[in-house]
Amino acid sequence: MEIFQAAKPTVLILENSDKSLLRIGELLSSRYTVKAVSGGRSVQQVCSDEQPDLVLIDTIRPGNQGFEVCLQLKQADHTRQIPVIFLTREADADQQQLMFDLGAVDYIPRPIHPGTMLARIRAHLADSVVRRDHRAHTDIMNHEALRHSRQLAALQEVTLLALASLAEIRDSETGNHLKRTQHYIFALGQYLRSNPRFTRYLTAERLDIIFKCAPLHDIGKVGIPDKILLKPGRYEEAEYEVMKAHPKLGHDAIVKAQSLVGDQSEFLQIAKEIVYSHHEKWDGSGYPQGLKGDDIPIPARLMAIADVYDALISKRVYKDGMSHQDATQIILAGRGSHFDPDLVDAFVALGGVFQGIASRFADTEEELLEKLKQSELAQ
Structure with a gap:
C-alpha cells in the first residue's frame, strides 16, 4: 500500500497484520505519506531509496524480526537518526527497556488508541525535524x-x-x-x-x-x-x-x-x-x-x-x-x-x-x- 501526497512527512510501517495495516494507514494518510513493507530487507530498500521521516515497527514478527530491523536501522549511518516507534502488546518493564536499548524513541501499546498514536508520531516528527535542521547546519559548517x-x-x-x-x-x-x-x-x-x-x-x-x-x-x-x-x-x-x-x-x-x-x-x-x-x-x-x-x-x-x-x-x-x-x-x-x-x-x-x-x-x-x-x- 502506498499513498503519495506531496510535502507530507513519510511514515514507513512494518506491520504483521494486513487488517491492522489498513487501519493504521487510514488513520495516518490524511496527515502523512504512508508506506508499508512486509519484511526487514524491504525496510532497508525503502530507506536506501527514499528515507522516511519515521518508522513504525510491529514487534509481533517471526523470530523477533522487528527488533533486528531496528538494530539494522540504528547501525547504518544513513538511517541511524530516523526515529523508530514500536507497536506492541507486551509493554512490561523489561520489554520497554529492551525496545529503548535497541534504539527506539517510543512504543505504542495495543490496542492502538488513534489519539495517542497521532500525538506521539507528531511529537517525534517535530523533534526529528529540529535535530535534522541542526545536523544540516553542522554539515555545512564542517563540510x-x-x-x-x-x-x-x-x-x-x-x-x-x-x-x-x-x-x-x-x-x-x-x-x-x-x-x-x-x-x-x-x-x-x-x-x-x-x-x-x-x-x-x-x-x-x-x-x-x-x-x-x-x-x-x-x-x-x-x-x-x-x-x-x-x-x-x-x-x-x-x-x-x-x-x-x-x-x-x-x-x-x-x-x-x-x-x-x-x-x-x-x-x-x-x-x-x-x-x-x-x-x-x-x-x-x-x-x-x-x-x-x-x-x-x-x-x-x-x-x-x-x-x-x-x-x-x-x-x-x-x-x-x-x-x-x-x-x-x-x-x-x-x-x-x-x-x-x-x-x-x-x-x-x-x-x-x-x-x-x-x-x-x-x-x-x-x-x-x-x-x-x-x-x-x-x-
Missing part, C-alpha cells in the same frame, strides 16, 4: 572536515577488512563468521549502553569503532602454521600452546604498525584490545595475560561472548553446529567464570536478535566445502 574524516574512515575500514580477510583465508572459519561476530557485538553494545557499568564507555562513536575493528580479532592466526591452524578436531596439548600464541602475534603486529606510522589513535587501541584479550576469562583463567574481571577491556569482553556463541552454533568441517538453546545453556554456565555476568544477561535478553543475525549471515555449503578442501591440503 571539509567531514569529507576528510570520511576518507580516513573509509581507508581504515578497507585496511581492516583487507587484514581480516587475509587471516580468514587461512583460517577454518568462513568469512561470514566475521560478519556475524560484528553484528553480535553491535547488538550487545547497543543493549548495554543503558547499563550504568557501560554507559560512559559505550558511546555511539566508540561502538562504531568496535564494530569496525571486530573482524581483526583473529588476525594473529596469520602467524600460526597451517598444519595446526587448519587441523580438524581437537588439538594436542603442544599444538594448543602454539595456537594460544595468536592473540599476542596479532597484538604485536598492531603495536609495530603504530610505531611505524606514529598512530596512537583510539581506533588502533581498541583493535589491539580486541585482538589481545578476547580469550581472557572473567575469573582470570584465560590467556594470554590471565586478566580478571574489569581488567579485561570492554571490547574484548564483547568479542569473547560473540566469538564463543558463533563457534558453538556454527557447522564446521569437523563438527555440527548446536542449537541456539544448547549454546545459551553453555554461555549461562560460564556466567561469572568465563564471561562478564552483565554481558551474559544482555545476551539472553537478545536471544532472538542473535538468532536473526546467525540466520542472515549463515554459511553456505559451498563455503564449508571450500574450507574442507583447504584443511585437507594442509594436512
